[in-house]
Amino acid sequence: MRIAIIGAGVSGLTAAYLLHREHEVTVFEAGDHAGGHTNTIRVDTAHETHHVDTGFIVFNDRNYPNFERLLAQLGVAWQPSNMSFSVSDEQGSFEYASTSLSGLYANRRHLGSLAFQRMVAEVPRFQRAARRLLEADAEHEHLSLREWLAAHRFSTHFVERLIVPQVSAVWSADPRQMWSFPASFMARFFANHGMLGLRNRPQWRTVSGGSARYVEALTAGFAGRIQLRTPVREVLRGEELVTVTLANGESQRFDQIVIATHSDQALALLGDASEAERRLLGAIPYQLNEAVLHTDVRLLPRRRQAWASWNYHLLQEPRPASTVTYHMNRLQSLRASEQFCVTLNLSDRIDPRRILRTIQYAHPVYTPAALATQREFAQISGVGRTHFCGAYWGWGFHEDGVVSGLRVAEHFGARL
Numbered sequence: 001m002r003i004a005i006i007g008a009g010v011s012g013l014t015a016a017y018l019l020h021r022e023h024e025v026t027v028f029e030a031g032d033h034a035g036g037h038t039n040t041i042r043v044d045t046a047h048e049t050h051h052v053d054t055g056f057i058v059f060n061d062r063n064y065p066n067f068e069r070l071l072a073q074l075g076v077a078w079q080p081s082n083m084s085f086s087v088s089d090e091q092g093s094f095e096y097a098s099t100s101l102s103g104l105y106a107n108r109r110h111l112g113s114l115a116f117q118r119m120v121a122e123v124p125r126f127q128r129a130a131r132r133l134l135e136a137d138a139e140h141e142h143l144s145l146r147e148w149l150a151a152h153r154f155s156t157h158f159v160e161r162l163i164v165p166q167v168s169a170v171w172s173a174d175p176r177q178m179w180s181f182p183a184s185f186m187a188r189f190f191a192n193h194g195m196l197g198l199r200n201r202p203q204w205r206t207v208s209g210g211s212a213r214y215v216e217a218l219t220a221g222f223a224g225r226i227q228l229r230t231p232v233r234e235v236l237r238g239e240e241l242v243t244v245t246l247a248n249g250e251s252q253r254f255d256q257i258v259i260a261t262h263s264d265q266a267l268a269l270l271g272d273a274s275e276a277e278r279r280l281l282g283a284i285p286y287q288l289n290e291a292v293l294h295t296d297v298r299l300l301p302r303r304r305q306a307w308a309s310w311n312y313h314l315l316q317e318p319r320p321a322s323t324v325t326y327h328m329n330r331l332q333s334l335r336a337s338e339q340f341c342v343t344l345n346l347s348d349r350i351d352p353r354r355i356l357r358t359i360q361y362a363h364p365v366y367t368p369a370a371l372a373t374q375r376e377f378a379q380i381s382g383v384g385r386t387h388f389c390g391a392y393w394g395w396g397f398h399e400d401g402v403v404s405g406l407r408v409a410e411h412f413g414a415r416l
């Protein structure tokens with residue numbers, strides 16, 4: 001069969017990897033690299049070369065079984081990563097990190113702050129309440145995060161300076177939008193990732209040499225079938241064939257189409273979208289996030305003891321987007337003379353002379369309506385010669401992208 005795949009992110013490439021052995025596959029990718037959010041930047045300094053990740057960075061030994069199987073099959077090496085979290089305000093007066101006791105009390109004044117002590121003491125109570133929510137707490141099952149936190153009377157400090165930063169950073173989401181997030185969705189994610197207790201935490205990992213290394217291995221068998229810088233403009237489905245029209249006006253015909261873009265992009269491509277496609281793809285919006293790779297250490301907490309892998313910025317005037325700095329030296333164990341950082345949505349605070357690259361990424365926005373949509377996948381995928389994949393069909397992470405690509409490949413009888 002002639003199969004077109006639109007989008008060379010992890011979802012489209014997983015499908016292409018399995019399908020190219022039996023079928024004539026063509027991958028159309030709008031961008032200039034294969035990998036989509038897997039985007040490793042090579043940085044050459046005077047004496048060193050580093051491969052720094054800017055999009056997909058970490059995975060773990062518990063929640064990424066299919067991604068790990070893929071890496072094992074490809075013989076791609078990974079290494080341990082360091083996952084820790086810090087929160088700091090603009091003045092540097094409020095700062096803590098989850099790294100150690102000296103990170104937690106990086107600002108010694110917090111030792112004498114009742115509000116801070118209460119915030120720390122509330123962590124085990126939060127973990128117990130979240131576990132109950134998942135086990136038997138039917139009464140609270142449908143509450144939003146705001147309602148659930150209020151029902152348990154957690155302190156303002158705990159909510160605003162600990163929970164909202166973590167949830168906002170994990171999903172790169174607007175902190176205000178987090179309030180309407182279903183509390184049970186958050187609790188399930190925290191439980192799955194071993195975040196509701198001190199023991200039994202997953203081991204976090206990164207791909208050795210940067211995540212682009214696995215994309216090279218994954219695409220080795222069909223690299224010649226990937227057309228970079230080739231945006232698709234429109235897809236039209238006929239009885240016998242699917243017509244794909246490129247941005248340059250050229251049209252090509254295929255037997256089947258796999259749309260591996262984000263949900264909003266997928267809908268925009270369909271010139272003949274069905275009512276079900278409009279309803280389901282339209283229910284999962286995406287939000288833009290500007291990521292900057294840079295070496296400006298002023299974007300890390302003021303006190304070095306408070307430096308962590310993920311550093312959340314508490315702003316006096318919060319922005320409608322997550323504001324976080326990933327410390328790449330820690331996450332990727334880089335031995336570098338510079339500190340490499342990736343900062344989301346705070347580009348105006350970074351010294352322009354220290355900026356290495358600016359990239360626009362988009363993340364799915366999860367609402368109760370979006371989550372309900374995921375269960376109706378079979379209504380539109382595998383229907384009318386059209387298949388959909390993308391991390392938005394799951395939690396929005398790399399494993400979800402792999403799973404969605406495998407699901408499409410399975411439709412054609414191909415398995416990992």
Ligand SMILES: Cc1cc2nc3c(=O)[nH]c(=O)nc-3n(C[C@H](O)[C@H](O)[C@H](O)COP(=O)(O)OP(=O)(O)OC[C@H]3O[C@@H](n4cnc5c(N)ncnc54)[C@H](O)[C@@H]3O)c2cc1C
Nearest residue numbers: 007009010011030036037055057058231232361391397398
């Ligand atoms: C800053 C950042 C950090 C992240 N960190 C992690 C992490 O550490 N761990 C984790 O598990 N997840 C992480 N994620 C989540 C990440 O989004 C997913 O893991 C996954 O990579 C998304 O894959 P995808 O295939 O759904 O989409 P994408 O990777 O976005 O792929 C979609 C592709 O479709 C292409 N496309 C769109 N429209 C067209 C068109 N018209 N024609 C042709 N091509 C088109 C796009 O150019 C893109 O390449 C992170 C995301 C970001 C942005």
